[in-house]
Each structure stands twice: as structure tokens, then as C-alpha cells.
Amino acid sequence: xxxxxxxxxxxxxxxxxxxxxxxxxxxxxxxxxxxxxxxxxxxxxxxxxxxxxxxxxxxxxxxxxxxxxxxxxxxxxxxxxxxxxxxxxxxxxxxxxxxxxxxxxxxxxxxxxxxxxxxxxxxxxxxxxxxxxxxxxxxxxxxxxxxxxxxxxxxxxxxxxxxxxxxxxxxxxxxxxxxxxxxxxxxxxxxxxxxxxxxxxxxxxxxxxxxxxxxxxxxxxxxxxxxxxxxxxxxxxxxxxxxxxxxxxxxxxxxxxxxxxxxxxxxxxxxxxxxxxxxxxxxxxxxxxxxxxxxxxxxxxxxxxxxxxxxxxxxxxxxxxxxxxxxxxxxxxxxxxxxxxxxxxxxxxxxxxxxxxxxxxxxxxxxxxxxxxxxxxxxxxxxxxxxxxxxxxxxxxxxxxxxxxxxxxxxxxxxxxxxxxxxxxxxxxxxxxxxxx
Numbered sequence: 001x002x003x004x005x006x007x008x009x010x011x012x013x014x015x016x017x018x019x020x021x022x023x024x025x026x027x028x029x030x031x032x033x034x035x036x037x038x039x040x041x042x043x044x045x046x047x048x049x050x051x052x053x054x055x056x057x058x059x060x061x062x063x064x065x066x067x068x069x070x071x072x073x074x075x076x077x078x079x080x081x082x083x084x085x086x087x088x089x090x091x092x093x094x095x096x097x098x099x100x101x102x103x104x105x106x107x108x109x110x111x112x113x114x115x116x117x118x119x120x121x122x123x124x125x126x127x128x129x130x131x132x133x134x135x136x137x138x139x140x141x142x143x144x145x146x147x148x149x150x151x152x153x154x155x156x157x158x159x160x161x162x163x164x165x166x167x168x169x170x171x172x173x174x175x176x177x178x179x180x181x182x183x184x185x186x187x188x189x190x191x192x193x194x195x196x197x198x199x200x201x202x203x204x205x206x207x208x209x210x211x212x213x214x215x216x217x218x219x220x221x222x223x224x225x226x227x228x229x230x231x232x233x234x235x236x237x238x239x240x241x242x243x244x245x246x247x248x249x250x251x252x253x254x255x256x257x258x259x260x261x262x263x264x265x266x267x268x269x270x271x272x273x274x275x276x277x278x279x280x281x282x283x284x285x286x287x288x289x290x291x292x293x294x295x296x297x298x299x300x301x302x303x304x305x306x307x308x309x310x311x312x313x314x315x316x317x318x319x320x321x322x323x324x325x326x327x328x329x330x331x332x333x334x335x336x337x338x339x340x341x342x343x344x345x346x347x348x349x350x351x352x353x354x355x356x357x358x359x360x361x362x363x364x365x366x367x368x369x370x371x372x373x374x375x376x377x378x379x380x381x382x383x384x385x386x387x388x389x390x391x392x393x394x395x396x397x398x399x400x401x402x403x404x405x406x407x408x409x410x411x412x413x414x415x416x417x418x419x420x421x422x423x424x425x426x427x428x429x430x431x432x433x434x435x436x437x
Contacts, residue, residue, distance in 0.1 A: 006044040010034045031131030054103035072099040087124040109138040165255040187233035217243040218252045237263045279353040282338035290352035294412050308405045309363035309372040312419035316397035316431040318357040332389045340382040376434050399426040400434035408437040
């Protein structure tokens with residue numbers, strides 16, 4: 001586009017005005033621009049200016065709109081604000097970091113500086129500006145910031161107990177430091193753990209698994225995760241720990257540990273498991289768990305080619321108690337019945353509440369029908385015994401249907417169906433007895 005009057009004027013100023021030369025010299029330029037403020041549509045932009053942004057100098061127009069179209073909108077607002085302030089007051093610096101859109105679509109970070117050239121009355125009539133490409137610096141700052149944030153997040157997070165372990169030798173480790181959360185959560189002060197071995201902190205026996213996990217982390221050369229119950233000054237608790245080895249000069253010299261106290265979570269998981277598998281009223285296995293256990297028993301007896309008894313029990317007279325005294329009394333009757341059944345049966349047997357006033361029992365490894373009858377009679381005697389519930393005497397009986405594996409069924413559904421039918425046959429004939437399929 002050729003040299004225009006602004007470029008020639010700038011060259012003259014550089015030769016005549018030392019302040020102009022000093023400004024250019026100190027700016028370490030990646031682009032230069034010179035703006036006629038008396039004719040604002042005229043502005044000269046150096047070839048370096050466009051080269052930095054990836055554009056062909058020969059194809060660009062000398063106008064403020066040329067650079068204003070590729071600068072970030074919010075940054076342009078900051079530039080124009082500073083420009084107005086600098087024009088009004090020479091002591092206000094025209095100096096800001098802005099972002100341009102490179103021709104390839106990337107972002108170029110530029111330190112955008114300028115100096116107003118004023119007439120004898122102090123009015124700004126020209127504006128000389130310089131660009132310094134600081135994209136690499138910005139990327140480095142962002143990387144450092146990310147690393148700093150990660151460090152703060154990892155080691156000083158309030159959600160994790162952090163600790164640093166030095167690897168001394170095989171199966172030999174020493175604690176270097178812990179974060180505040182670790183100290184608060186474990187009640188182990190930094191002075192009581194710093195420069196001490198796991199044996200010194202936890203004791204010889206308790207530290208064996210700790211050392212084993214540290215060594216595994218080093219041997220595998222990668223992060224490992226494990227759960228461990230520890231007896232600490234704040235009591236016994238369960239911790240989920242992640243260990244990450246640090247490599248320095250081709251040698252693993254440190255381990256960073258991150259632990260979370262999962263004691264409450266484990267208690268909740270246990271409660272949820274119990275609520276899913278156990279009857280909340282009687283604490284007996286519920287139907288869901290009983291089915292799982294029954295299928296396992298079937299598999300065991302199939303392999304051993306042995307028998308087991310399958311009992312289906314329905315309480316006689318229970319509905320009458322509920323109708324007369326209410327469900328609170330009825331619930332207590334069920335609790336007492338469950339305890340009596342547990343007291344009668346062997347530890348290897350299984351008793352469950354199927355729902356309402358129905359119970360099922362598996363008698364493992366029975367030899368004959370006679371041996372089953374002996375246990376069934378004890379069950380009925382225990383159930384029939386009257387019970388005192390909140391001062392009220394309650395009595396229930398039982399109707400029991402009995403199936404024998406594998407004679408009366410080789411799968412759970414068949415055993416349930418046949419024993420249930422045998423139980424209802426007793427109900428029809430006056431209740432209070434037992435019947436084999």
C-alpha cells in the first residue's frame with residue numbers, strides 16, 4: 001500500500017523527538033501503529049503488527065477498523081476507555097493486555113501500549129502505539145496457575161487428609177508432612193508424625209499392612225487404592241486411601257497419600273444392605289435374602305446329594321390379635337415368634353419372614369422325615385406357648401407345610417409351592433398341625 005504521510009511523519013518525529021525514540025526502544029516491538037487523532041479514520045500499522053497476527057500486510061487497510069475488527073470485544077472496550085483517559089491526562093498510562101484473533105483462529109495475547117503526541121497546548125493530536133506478543137508468557141502463567149491450583153486442591157483440600165511419605169529403602173518409609181485436615185481428622189499433630197516411621201506412629205503390628213501398601217505402590221510404579229480400619233487418637237475409623245508414587249531421577253523417592261474417612265458411609269452401606277436383605281421388624285432375613293440363601297443351599301445339597309427340609313409356617317390366630325389389640329401388639333408377637341424360632345433351630349438352619357405372619361425355614365442335612373418331625377414339634381411347642389405383651393396375654397398357633405429336597409422339589413419355586421399347599425391343607429382341616437407334601 002506504500003508509505004503514506006503518517007509513516008513519513010513518524011520517521012521525522014523519531015529523528016527529532018528523543019521521547020519517541022525512547023518509547024520505541026523500550027517497547028521491544030512486535031508491531032507498531034501511528035494514529036491521526038485529528039483525522040481518526042487514518043492510522044498506519046506496521047508490517048510486524050500484521051505479521052504477529054498472521055495477516056498479509058500488503059492486503060490490509062490503514063484504518064482503526066482493521067485492528068478493531070479482530071480484537072476481543074471486551075478488550076476493545078478497555079482499550080478505548082484507557083485511550084480516553086490517557087488523552088485527557090498524560091499521567092494516565094495507556095497500557096493493557098488484550099487478546100486478538102489470529103488468522104488461524106487462535107488467540108494472541110498482546111501487551112498494548114501507547115503514547116499520545118500532543119500539540120503546544122497539550123491536546124492529543126496523534127497516538128503512537130506498540131504491540132508486544134506475550135502469548136507464550138500467558139500460556140506459561142496459565143500452566144503455572146493450573147499447577148498451583150492442583151497443588152492447593154490436592155494437598156490442602158478440606159475434603160481429603162493428605163500426607164507425604166519419603167521412601168527410604170525397601171519396606172522402609174518416613175512421614176514428611178500432613179495437611180491441616182489430616183491433623184484435624186486423625187487428631188495426630190504434625191510434630192507427632194513428622195520424620196517418624198509407620199511403626200512409630202501406628203505400632204509394629206498395625207503398621208504391617210500400611211507398610212505393605214506403601215511398598216506395593218512403589219513396586220507397581222502406579223497409584224493404588226485400598227481400604228483400611230485404623231485405631232487413631234480419635235477412635236477407630238475406616239479410611240479409603242489413594243497412594244501415588246513420585247519419580248525423581250528414575251527413582252521413586254516419595255509417595256503422596258490422600259485419605260477419606262468413609263466410616264459413616266460404611267455404616268450407611270451396612271444399614272442399606274440390612275434394610276434390603278432383612279426384615280426391619282424381626283431382623284430375620286427377608287424374602288429377597290431367603291431366596292438367595294435357599295438357592296445356595298440347593299446347590300450345596302445337589303453337589304453333596306443330600307436332603308434338606310423346607311418348612312412353610314403360617315401363624316394361627318394372629319389376625320384376631322391384630323383386630324383386638326392393634327398392630328403394635330401384633331408386631332411384638334411377630335418379634336417374640338422370631339426369637340423363639342432362632343432359639344429352636346441350629347446355627348446352620350435358615351429362618352426368614354416371608355411377609356405378614358408367614359415364616360419359612362430350611363433345615364439343612366436332615367436324614368429322615370422322622371428327624372424333621374422332631375424339630376417341627378419343638379417349633380410348634382415354642383410358638384404355642386403364650387406370651388405377655390405389654391400386660392396382655394397373647395397366644396398363637398401354627399400351621400406348617402413341609403417339603404423335602406429333592407423329593408418334593410429341586411428348585412426354590414417348586415419347594416415353596418408344594419410346602420405352601422401342604423400348609424393350606426392344614427388350615428382347611430382346622431389349623432394347628434403340620435403336614436408333609
